[in-house]
Each structure stands twice: as C-alpha cells, then as structure tokens.
Amino acid sequence: MxxxxxxxxxxxxxxxxxxxxxxxxxxxxxxxxxxxxxxxxxxxxxxxxxxxxxxxxxxxxxxxxxxxxxxxxxxxxxxxxxxxxxxxxxxxxxxxxxxxxxxxxxxxxxxxxxxxxxxGARARVSQSRVRTLLDAVERLAADADPDVMVRIARLDAEVKRLQAEIARLERTGVVEEVDDDELLEEAENVLHLVRELPADFARVAESIKAMQRDVVTALRQDERPTGDVLREYLQRGEQVMDATPEGRAFSGALRLLGDPHRLDELATQLDTVLRHRFAARLPSPRRAELRDVVRRIEQGLDQVFAAQREASYVITAQVRNHDPLRDRQVDDLLRDVMTGLQEWLPGTRRAQGVAPLRRLPVADVEHLRQTPGDLRPAQAPDALPEWDDDVAVTDADARAWGGPHYADLDAHLRAFGADSPAVDLAAAFSAAPPELRRPVDLLGLLELAHQRGMTESDELAFVDAVRPDGTRRRFAFGATSTRTRDESDD
CATH class of the missing domain: 1.10.10.10 (Winged helix-like DNA-binding domain superfamily/Winged helix DNA-binding domain)
Structure with missing residues (x-):
C-alpha cells in the first residue's frame, strides 16, 4: 500500500x-x-x-x-x-x-x-476575486441543484432585488459610484482571467492534433475491413471537436464566445471601462491587455478552428488513400533500415565512408507489356467540305440565320391569342409560319413570354423547329402559357 x-x-x-x-x-x-x-x-x-x-x-x-x-x-x-x-x-x-x-x-x-x-504584480485576496469565487460557486450550485422550487425561489429573490434597484434609480436618479481602487482590483482580476485563455486555447488545439496523430497511426496499423475503417474514422473526423475532453470543454465555452453579438458587446464594455477615469491609473501594458481581450479571444478561436480543419482534412485524406498492404510494406522497409543502421553503427568510426548503392535491385515482375497500344484511330476523319470564299452573303441570308424576329413574333403572338387572355406557347410556336419557327425564334418567344408573365406546369411540351436550310430539330420544355399582351398595353 x-x-x-x-x-x-x-x-x-x-x-x-x-x-x-x-x-x-x-x-x-x-x-x-x-x-x-x-x-x-x-x-x-x-x-x-x-x-x-x-x-x-x-x-x-x-x-x-x-x-x-x-x-x-x-x-x-x-x-x-x-x-x-x-x-x-x-x-x-x-x-x-x-x-x-x-x-x-x-x-x-x-x-x-x-x-x-x-x-509581475502579486495577486491579492481582493473583493473582486472573492466575488468571482462566490459567483462561480453560486452558478455551480444552481446548475447542480435539480429542485424546481429552489430554482424558482432563487429567481424570485433575484427579480425582487432587481426591481428594488430599478425603483431606487427611478426615485433618486443617482447611480452609486464604485471606488477607483475597487475598480482597479476588478480590472486586475479580469486581466488575471484573460491571461489563462491563450494556454487554454493552445491546449485544445494540441489535443486535437494529438487525436489526429492517434487516428492516423491507428489507421495505418488497422487490419479490419475497409468499410468498418471508413465508417469509424470518417465519423471521428467529422466529430473531431467532441473526441477529446479539452474539445468538449471548448465546445461549451464556444456557445458563449462564438456569438458575434456577444463579442461586440464585450468590446463595447471594454471601451466603457477604458474611458473611465480609473483606467488612467493602470500601466500602459495593462490598458493594452484590456484593449486586446476580444482580439486574443478571436485569435484563440481561429487557432482551434484551424487545428480542427487540419485534423479533419488529414484524417479524411488518410482514409481515402488508406492502403493497409502498402503501409505495412513501408513500415517493414523503414524497420529494416533502422535494423541495418543499428547493426552498422557500433562497428564504424567517425567520418567513415559509406559504400554507395551502385544499382537498384531488380523488381520481381512476372510480365511486362512488350508492345504499345496503337494510338491511330480506326479510320481517318471525313475530309473538310470545300468552301468558296467568293460566294456573297445576301441580307436575306444573314437575317434568316440571325437572331430572333422579336417584332414578328410579338405580332404573331397577339394575332394567335386575340380571342383569349392567355395562350399556350407551344401551340403558338407550332402555328407560326416556317420563317418564325427557327430554334432561335423559340428562344425569342420564351423571352417575350417571360416579359409578359408566364405560367409553367409540370407537363412537357414538344415542338418542331425548322432551320433556314430545311433541317428540323425537336425541342422539349416545360408547358408554358403567357398573356397575349403586356400589362403596359392595358
């Protein structure tokens, strides 16, 4: 014992x-x-x-x-x-x-x-430190006590105290000022708490990195089926923040610090503190520490988040590229190298030369491909058609192969739907003359329908478009109806 x-x-x-x-x-x-x-x-x-x-x-x-x-x-x-x-x-x-x-x-x-x-300055047993201790114990007792009536009584007492303070302020209009020495003690207590944060953030980041190394090491040594490995390690990679005690503690603190409004409120409160007259009695390094509290918190959060992203990336990459056979071969090779060095070093002298490797060992390959594949296509491509650069292009040809005929399409749409407030777009396109049933005119008709207001359904509509050279192309689109005229025409 x-x-x-x-x-x-x-x-x-x-x-x-x-x-x-x-x-x-x-x-x-x-x-x-x-x-x-x-x-x-x-x-x-x-x-x-x-x-x-x-x-x-x-x-x-x-x-x-x-x-x-x-x-x-x-x-x-x-x-x-x-x-x-x-x-x-x-x-x-x-x-x-x-x-x-x-x-x-x-x-x-x-x-x-x-x-x-x-x-630095020696920590003192001050009113601020004792109040911090008492508040922490009070919150701990409140969170640990499951009694509903005790919780209600405590909240009622707090409400009555706050209401009494509000009534006093409304009656007197005077805020009781706190002595500057007491404010200095509270500021020193705040700085004492802030100085603990960088080490806490660093411990969380390093615990995540340690978990990452453990997962990768275990993955390299794993001999279980690939499916089991993928399910377990991908899940750990996604929940890396909950895999360590430090990470779980940080997740709880993040619920308080991760709210941008809370950090903005903290910055505003620190500005109020630094504008008070007692702040002039603080040494300049202490004032700088108070001014940088929010930035140090943000840096710590960024440090932890960067470690989390890196761990997730490394674990995911290792899972995707995991090859147990190759990893074992690499481990065996490194182990052979270390064994060879341990056998060679005891019998050597300082600055003794090492015989270089003159040639690499021959790989044990059963069969190598002896002839390369034929890169030539099975048949030659068709010859390019002859093009006569001297052929003149008329205005009619250019217009026939050009963009949508908006004016003609608008007139056709009005005439086709003259007897009804709405018209089916596929029916209007199919009833148009051949020169207005080109593929590009279908796009123009859809554009006009969009401008006038269009209604689409889940059904499909099919139309046949005709190019100027007579070739046909079948198109499908969601059945669409549109108004016959614009709202501006009314």
Missing part, C-alpha cells in the same frame, strides 16, 4: 515531467522564457523558422555583448530552437503556402504565463 508521503512524491514527479514545469526547472529557464516571449507575441503567434533562428541569434549576440556570455548555453540559435522543439516547447508546422513556421506549444504558453505572473 502506498503511503501518503509516497503518493504525494509520485504525484509531484509526474507533475514535473510536464514540459511546462520542465521548462521552468531548467538551468537556462530565464533565458528560454526571455527569448520565447521576445520572439512570440500575441500579434505574432507564428514565426517562420528562418526568422526565428535569426532573431534568437541576434538576441544571443546582444546578451554576449552586454557581458552575459557565461549564462548562455553552448550552441547556435538553430541548435537551441531544435532543442526547444524536441523538449515540446516549440511546434513546427507547414502552412498552406509551404512556409515552415514555429509556434509556441501549450506547455510553453503556460510557462510564459506563470513566469509573467510571478514577475
């Missing part, structure tokens, strides 16, 4: 295995925190790899020039960034434009927040 002391010790050991505490526990932790906070800011959450190496190198040179060379680790900026990535403080990823960037991991964001709070 584990004693209390041993259980506490083992819990602390597990806690210090977290990369966040590991970062703060290292010998060069002040340097790591300083450089990461210098390179990555709220306005710059991702930095191209080359730019990060350059900026870290410049910062190291400045520290050496200032006499802090003894406190700096050995190695170049590139080596330090790679060590931080291996330790889980930096994450490398490739953007859509094929640019490789660094971003802070959730552990690094949490470590920077802890270091910032420890180096």
């Amino acid at each position: 584990i004693s209390r002391a041993e259980g506490a010790f083992l819990g602390a050991v597990r806690a210090f295995q977290n990369p966040m505490l590991d970062l703060l526990h290292k010998r060069h932790a002040p340097l790591v925190v300083a450089l990461l906070s210098l390179v990555f800011t709220a306005e710059r959450p991702t930095v191209p790899v080359a730019d990060a190496h350059t900026e870290v190198g410049d910062a190291l040179d400045q520290l050496r020039a200032a006499g802090h060379g003894d406190a700096l680790p050995v190695g170049s900026a590139r080596d330090l960034c790679r060590q931080w990535a291996d330790a889980g403080w930096l994450v490398r990823q490739v953007l859509d434009d094929d640019v490789e960037v660094y971003r802070l991991s959730a552990h690094a964001v949490g470590a920077l927040e802890v270091a910032g709070r420890a180096g």
